[in-house]
Amino acid sequence: MFDAEKWGLVWTHRQTFIDGTISTLLMALFGLALAMVIGVVIGLMATSHTKPLRVIARVYVETIQNTPVMLQALFLFYAVTFSGVKGFSALICGIIALGIYHGAYISEVIRTGIQSVPVGQSEAAYSQGFGQIATMWYIILPQTIKIILPPMVNQVVNLIKNTSCMFLAGGAVDLISRTNAFAVGEGTGSAAGQCYIIGGIIFFAICFPLSMLASHWEKRLKARDTVSVPVQKKADDITDAELDMIISGSGEGGEH
C-alpha cells in the first residue's frame, strides 16, 4: 500500500485521472442542466390545472423512476447507433440519459415543493389580480426554493455518482471507468489498489461537500419550521406533500 514505486506509476499516469475527472464533471454539468430543464417543465405540468398535462407528467415520472438508468442509457445508445447515426459519442449519450433520468426526480422535488405551499396563497394572489404565471413567479416559487434546495442538492450528488452509467454500452469515458481501465490495464495492474484509492478520493472530494451542504440546509429548515409552524394542525389540514416529507424525513436517504 505504501509502495513508492506503485504510487509513482499512478503519478506517471495522472493524465488518466485528470481526463476522467474532467469528463465526469462535464457529463454531470450538462446532464444537470438538461435535468433542470426537464424537471421544471415536468414539475410545472404535474401541478397544472389541465388534466392531460398532469397525466403526461405522471406517466413520464413513473416510467423513468421505475427503470434503471443503466438500462435507459444502453437502450438510448444502441437504439441510436444501430439506426446508423454516426458520431453519437458515449459522452453525449450519457448526458442525455442522465438528463432524462434525473429530470424525473427533479420534477418530483419541484412538484412536492409547489404543493407544499398552501392553496390559500394562490387563491389570495388570484383575488389580488395576479395571473397564473405571475402567481407562480412572485408568490409560489420564492416560498418553494428553500424547501426544494436540500433534496435538489442530494439529486446533484446522485447524478454525479451515476455518471458511470455508460460503462457497459459506450466504453470508458468517466472517472470510474477510466480508473478501472487503469486497474486492469497491462503494466499498470500492479497499482490497482492505489488507483482505486485515488478515484475514490476524487469522488468523495466532489460529493462530500455537497452532501454536507444539503444536510446543513435541511437542519436549518427544520429548526426554522419548529419555531414558526403552529403546532395546532388538524389531521385533515396536512397535505399529501407534507405527509411525504414527514414520513420520509424530508427526502433523507433513499432515492437514487
Place this chain on the structure above:
Amino acid sequence: MEELMGSLRMISNGNVLLYILKGVGFTLGIAFFAVVLGIIVGTVLALARNYCTKGWTKVFKYIATAYIEVFRNTPLMLWIFIGLVFFPSIEFPQDVSKFFGLSRTELAVLFKAIIALVLFTSSVIAEIVRGGLNSIPKGQFEAAYSQGFNFFQTLWLIVLPQTFRNIVPTLLSQVITTVKDTSYIANIATAELMGRTFQLIQISPNFTGLSTQNVSDVFVLCGLACVIYFVINFTLSCVVRHMQKPKKKTAVVAVTE
C-alpha cells in the same frame, strides 16, 4: 418488417425466455438479500452513530460515521470494481453453482459484486434508520428509564419497534432503488436481468435467424427488460403509497407533540 419479425421470433423462443426469466429471479433474489443484510448492518451502524457518544465508545461512532459518509459519497460502481479486485474469491462447490446455473468462476464474481452491493446499501439504510430513530421523542427514553428499563431493553422493546414501524415505507422505496442498483452488477457479471439483456443483444443474430444485429432487437430486448423492471417497481411503489395513506393519524400525533 422482417427484422422486427426476427426480433419477435427471438423472444418467443422458449430458451431465451427462460434465460431472461432466470435473470429476473436473480435480480429479485439479489435485491432481497442485499436489503435484508443491509437492514441488519445498517441498524447496527445507525445505533453506533447515534448512541455511542460517551467515553471510549465514541470510537464506534466515528467508525460508523466514516463508513456511512464514505459509502454515501462514492458510486456503487467503484465498490463493485474494488470488490472484483480485492474481495476473496470463494470456491463454491460444484452442486451450488449447478443449482444457480452459472459456472464456478461466474458465481465467485457474482458473489463479490453482491457483497459490494450489500456494503453500499447498508450505508443508505443506516441513514434511513437514523432518520427513524431521530423521530422518536426523547420522552420515550425517559419514560422507559423511569420504569426501570436499562438502555438495551429500552432500545429493543421501546424504540426500535416504533422506529421500524415508521420507516417501513421508506425502506420499501429503498427496495425499489436496490432493484435498480442490481443492474450495476451487469458491468462485471452476467446473471441478473440487465446483464442477460446486454448478453442477448450481443448474440441476437443466433436467435433471430438473420445475419445482422438490428435496431429492432435492441427495442424488443431493452423494451422487455424495461417492462419487467417497471412491473416490479411500480407494484412496490403502489404498496408504498397504499401504506402511507392510513398512516395519517400516526404522523399527526408525532407532529402535534
